[in-house]
Amino acid sequence: DTLGVAANEACDAERVTVNGRVQRASYDVKVGGVIAIRFGARTLTVEVVSVTENVGKDAAAAMYKEV
Numbered sequence: 001d002t003l004g005v006a007a008n009e010a011c012d013a014e015r016v017t018v019n020g021r022v023q024r025a026s027y028d029v030k031v032g033g034v035i036a037i038r039f040g041a042r043t044l045t046v047e048v049v050s051v052t053e054n055v056g057k058d059a060a061a062a063m064y065k066e067v
Contacts, residue, residue: 010037034067 010016011025015038018027029035029048036045046064055063 015039035064 007016008025011023011027014022016023017036018029018033020034020036029051031048031051033048034045035048036043045067047067048064050063052059052063
């Protein structure tokens with residue numbers, strides 16, 4: 001899917017860090033992890049509050065909080 005491709009490209013370009021370390025797209029996200037994604041001059045930072053397999057789009061927003 002398009003989102004997955006974009007996520008892989010962001011990781012390949014080293015624009016995604018977890019707990020301050022650049023990570024690959026295959027990284028297993030864990031509760032409490034802090035993910036930072038750079039978009040040009042802006043960085044979005046979130047903390048993972050839950051991890052669930054196969055979650056719908058509506059429920060996905062409840063899995064993290066912006067910090």
